[in-house]
Amino acid sequence: MPEARASRVLSELRRRIVMNELTPGAVLTELGLAADLACGQSSVREALLRLEGEGLVLRAGRQGTTITDLDVESASEMLDLRRRIELRGARRALRRVSAGDLAGLLAIQERMEAAAADSDAWAVLERDMDLHLALFRVSGLHAMGPILARCMLHSHRFRLWAPWHRRSLIETARRHRPILAALQAGDAAGLARELGAHLDTIVERDAAA
Amino acid sequence: MPEARASRVLSELRRRIVMNELTPGAVLTELGLAADLACGQSSVREALLRLEGEGLVLRAGRQGTTITDLDVESASEMLDLRRRIELRGARRALRRVSAGDLAGLLAIQERMEAAAADSDAWAVLERDMDLHLALFRVSGLHAMGPILARCMLHSHRFRLWAPWHRRSLIETARRHRPILAALQAGDAAGLARELGAHLDTIVERDAAA
DNA sequence: CCTGTCATCGATATCGATAAGCCATCGAGG
DNA sequence: CCTCGATGGCTTATCGATATCGATGACAGG
Known part of the structure; x- marks a missing residue:
């Protein structure tokens, strides 16, 4: 049954951001999301990497990940x-x-x-x-x-x-x-x-x- | 001393692709690159994820990663x-x-x-x-x-x-x-x-x- | 009171091991 | 001979643990 974990995490986070459930400036942590979404840090990490590529989040090194401003x-x-x-x-x-x-x-x-x-x-x-x-x-x-x-x-x-x-x-x-x-x-x-x-x-x- | 591993792997791979040292169709494996570049699979993985976001490689699930065609x-x-x-x-x-x-x-x-x-x-x-x-x-x-x-x-x-x-x-x-x-x-x-x-x-x- | 240093803490970055998927190949049955 | 199914090998995907960094706040000295 475990398959497409990262992919589902990605879709879910993308949905929350585009639907403005997560508002600009909100801070996400990899382990926090992993707990919320019932998966390991790796899957969250991969999703966040992709979201950064899409310009929806900004990964600030070890200071966490924030939702990008609506520009x-x-x-x-x-x-x-x-x-x-x-x-x-x-x-x-x-x-x-x-x-x-x-x-x-x-x-x-x-x-x-x-x-x-x-x-x-x-x-x-x-x-x-x-x-x-x-x-x-x-x-x-x-x-x-x-x-x-x-x-x-x-x-x-x-x-x-x-x-x-x-x-x-x-x-x-x-x-x-x-x-x-x-x-x-x-x-x-x-x-x-x-x-x-x-x-x-x-x-x-x-x-x- | 270990820091910016993934970042250096990313630069290196990007260089090889843009400079056409790696030609379209070439197949890369995460563990193979990890061995070549003296780092773990995670760092390579992160770099490949980013390169995919840049359109330089195509990750085909469990069939490996290939260099994209020059379009x-x-x-x-x-x-x-x-x-x-x-x-x-x-x-x-x-x-x-x-x-x-x-x-x-x-x-x-x-x-x-x-x-x-x-x-x-x-x-x-x-x-x-x-x-x-x-x-x-x-x-x-x-x-x-x-x-x-x-x-x-x-x-x-x-x-x-x-x-x-x-x-x-x-x-x-x-x-x-x-x-x-x-x-x-x-x-x-x-x-x-x-x-x-x-x-x-x-x-x-x-x-x- | 202000400033510079250092310990602590929360988070990421990385690693190694394991689970699981996909392809090719080989073998048996029709 | 052809087809279909099992098997082995190679690859990614995921997890959990650990190293490391950067910020923060306490604290001592000026």
Whole structure:
């Protein structure tokens, strides 16, 4: 039964941070978490190492690990970056997408909608990131996937922190359908339009009514 | 005397990969590296975890760790991304730079030139990345630093892999002076021009004579 | 009162051993 | 001959114990 310990610890901590259950400045200790999560120091350590790579925690040597500050300006830059990366990726993906790719994407889409039906906000978010990453992976720019992942993570963290971005989970999940439809239809202009609109409305940066 | 074990292992492995001593597809084992580098499995493990975060290795569960492929298209995208990130960062840095920042930047510059005088290519490269990162840090966009670092790492890996990009180390090191000079002078146009030109010539993508 | 030194304490960093997973290979049965 | 299942070997994953570091606070001397 012991398997993927570190992986589950990682998911759990990531969830707590992105959902703002752990707030910036909070101090974590490896042994403390190990006790909480019923595993050894090693597993926690590995998870924290990865979280540091994702920019969610800051490991300060022997003085413990703290949750990183929510950096609004960086979040905004990352959203811009994300937009650029995904749009360029989508253009390439259109020329390379296979039937198998599409099936995989649609499967993720369905799981996302199922999670939305369960009102499981975190699961929806994970599937959302899965979907965007899987779409990007079709572009073949493999080395850039993790950068995109990081941008997404921070965008979402900011979105969930800002109290004014609330949308029903079902709506959130459904918003991806037109993107996949355009991809399936091989409609470059439509794909760019739908994906661009989608990214533009992740965070409403201006309080424009 | 034991300290910074993992850190030294990390640097060493990073050097071997970026300098293309370890070529794509090569398989590494944690215990094998531990023996080679005279340390325990934990230190190697931590280093590999970080290298995976940097996109230089791919950890395939219990099947070992392999060096990632050199992805030319991603490298090109990353160079674009880097250009954008650094130029935007520099614009902000100009408004925030302090005397202390400048002193620190100049110190790095001097160390880079010293390394160039020693013909230590890897040290020059490390100082180069230090310098660009330190400059970017002045912008205050802290959460984006690691993304920039990753882009730089891959740009350099590609540059060193492509046999036609050779420049004297001294010249490489000196090329940063006009950038710092423009920063010191508070010259926005000059900074953008010098930094842009610098980034444009890291890799000559076209074989334009 | 202020300052510099040192003991203590809480945390990480590292190690070595063990459990467990994955692959290849070999062997038996159809 | 082909296929399927067991087995051995190599690797990571996890644990528990220990070395070591850095901060903190007590304390003595100025």
